Amino acid sequence: MLLQVRNLSCGYGSLEVVHGASLHVCHGEIVGLLGANGAGKSSLLKAIIGLLPPWAGEVFIDRRPTTGQPPWRSVSNSTVLVPEGKMIFADMTVRENLIIGGYHNPDRIRHLETVLDGFPRLRERLQQVAGTLSGGEQQMLALGRALMARPRLLLLDEPSMGLAPLMVKEVFTSIRKMKDLGLTVLLIEQNANAALRIADRAYVMETGEIVLEGPAADLAHNPEVKRAYLGKG
Amino acid sequence: MQNESLALQYLLSGITKGSIYAVVAIGFNLIYSATGIINFAQGEFLMLGGMVAVTLAAYVPLPVAVTGAVALVALVGGLLELAFFRRLRRHSILHLVIITMGLSIVIQETALHIWDEKVRSLPYFTGNEVSSVRFLGAAISPQVLWVLGTVALAVLGLHFFLRYTLTGRAMRACSSNPEAAMLAGINIPNMRTLAFGLSAALGALAGCVVSPMTMTHYEMGAPLAIKGFAAAILGGLGNPMAAVAGGLLVGLLEAASVSCLPAVYNDVSAFVILLLVIFVRPQGLWGALAPDRVREH
Numbered sequence A: 001m002l003l004q005v006r007n008l009s010c011g012y013g014s015l016e017v018v019h020g021a022s023l024h025v026c027h028g029e030i031v032g033l034l035g036a037n038g039a040g041k042s043s044l045l046k047a048i049i050g051l052l053p054p055w056a057g058e059v060f061i062d063r064r065p066t067t068g069q070p071p072w073r074s075v076s077n078s079t080v081l082v083p084e085g086k087m088i089f090a091d092m093t094v095r096e097n098l099i100i101g102g103y104h105n106p107d108r109i110r111h112l113e114t115v116l117d118g119f120p121r122l123r124e125r126l127q128q129v130a131g132t133l134s135g136g137e138q139q140m141l142a143l144g145r146a147l148m149a150r151p152r153l154l155l156l157d158e159p160s161m162g163l164a165p166l167m168v169k170e171v172f173t174s175i176r177k178m179k180d181l182g183l184t185v186l187l188i189e190q191n192a193n194a195a196l197r198i199a200d201r202a203y204v205m206e207t208g209e210i211v212l213e214g215p216a217a218d219l220a221h222n223p224e225v226k227r228a229y230l231g232k233g
Numbered sequence B: 001m002q003n004e005s006l007a008l009q010y011l012l013s014g015i016t017k018g019s020i021y022a023v024v025a026i027g028f029n030l031i032y033s034a035t036g037i038i039n040f041a042q043g044e045f046l047m048l049g050g051m052v053a054v055t056l057a058a059y060v061p062l063p064v065a066v067t068g069a070v071a072l073v074a075l076v077g078g079l080l081e082l083a084f085f086r087r088l089r090r091h092s093i094l095h096l097v098i099i100t101m102g103l104s105i106v107i108q109e110t111a112l113h114i115w116d117e118k119v120r121s122l123p124y125f126t127g128n129e130v131s132s133v134r135f136l137g138a139a140i141s142p143q144v145l146w147v148l149g150t151v152a153l154a155v156l157g158l159h160f161f162l163r164y165t166l167t168g169r170a171m172r173a174c175s176s177n178p179e180a181a182m183l184a185g186i187n188i189p190n191m192r193t194l195a196f197g198l199s200a201a202l203g204a205l206a207g208c209v210v211s212p213m214t215m216t217h218y219e220m221g222a223p224l225a226i227k228g229f230a231a232a233i234l235g236g237l238g239n240p241m242a243a244v245a246g247g248l249l250v251g252l253l254e255a256a257s258v259s260c261l262p263a264v265y266n267d268v269s270a271f272v273i274l275l276l277v278i279f280v281r282p283q284g285l286w287g288a289l290a291p292d293r294v295r296e297h
């Protein structure tokens, strides 16, 4: 088991927004985390990575306890979060963004080539200031930057948000490729259809609690999930 | 001919003072970019640099004394961050800025106790107070060349550091997007400490090179901080290289006011610039950000 989360709670100010959530991700899996806007998905991911202090519960990465570690430690635990919204270094070049992604990777210059092979659009724009990229390209940059750290576990928070349909497809293709490269992925998506298509398993979150879990194929046919998250399709 | 060489004299004096203001302004910028704090104790780093170097110069050769002073003051800068700002991160930025003003006073008082109120100075790096080089008809002290050369090298070095080294890039990443920087594995608190240390080191270096000409005195820091701050605001906070232009402009305007206004107005020019910028162009000449941009984490 690469990631194990036990009864994790967290919140803002005095308001608890995640109430004792438990989940796990095995080596090589793509696991979806679904749920309506405001369910607490992003907060849960932030608490896992250390951006939010956990109020209760435990996090284990590769069986080692990492509960409440500062976020910059997560890279040393081979875990990288790609947060929601395009969190790039807007006033730095594409190349500098990628290099920073490999901050803890001594092999970063050579690894840059490998990452660029996966994102040819970025290669064309290496010297461009990142803030001038299109939304889709910025999301590619955020993914590429995460890969520069050579993570084993990737936490992706709504990578398709705000992208044109063609770009969404490209992003999901990239995530598929990551799995083929041996990466383990925990993926938050509003787009439940697309997520369930590439995920092995998935969790459904509602008002701060995990309410459903199971193999992606089962969830895709679950009448409750269909009604709430999949529309008609 | 007489007038021209006099004008050149003022020009050079403006550039020399301006280069020192530029260093102070860069110091403001480095710390502001990394922490969001305006460090009003910035001028004290120049005073400390000069004082420590004067003390060390009694025992060791001048270059060693200057290097030692820069290293020691850098350490002081880093320790100040560790002792005060790292612990007080939860407080508002305004509180932290007020603390820097308090620190400025404490450092002055401490310096008064260690070194008393006498005016000191380092020896001229080459030659002495009467030696001069002729430049386009004006007589300039070789120390002016030391000041300009040192500042130019320091600015270029900093530029290189921020643009081409991993640590420098990481510092820029922290100010560009702190959350993303943390997620890339950058230890932000350590970067803040480094920014204070670097800022202090630059200040100390400037404090050493000007010491032979302007002398070193425990009270010298505060006026430098004000002028450097004016320069930083003029150039635009958040852009260390614009700070250089800001510093030179403040120095030149000051020299111009010295040449045509009564001496009492000497220090007014910096305030006039500060007010003008705040009212007319708050983001500075080249700054992208408004100075009140909030910073969390």
Ligand SMILES: Nc1ncnc2c1ncn2[C@@H]1O[C@H](COP(=O)(O)OP(=O)(O)O)[C@@H](O)[C@H]1O
Residues within 6 Å of the ligand: A012, A017, A035, A036, A037, A038, A039, A040, A041, A042, A043, A044
């Ligand atoms: N920075 C914040 N401060 C206060 N409340 C927040 C903050 N971020 C999110 N919340 C609240 O926490 C709850 C969960 O939000 P979030 O984790 O972003 O949900 P999701 O990612 O599932 O849309 C929501 O009610 C939201 O309003």
Ligand SMILES: [Mg+2]
Residues within 6 Å of the ligand: A041, A042, A043, A084, A157, A158
């Ligand atoms: Mg969210």
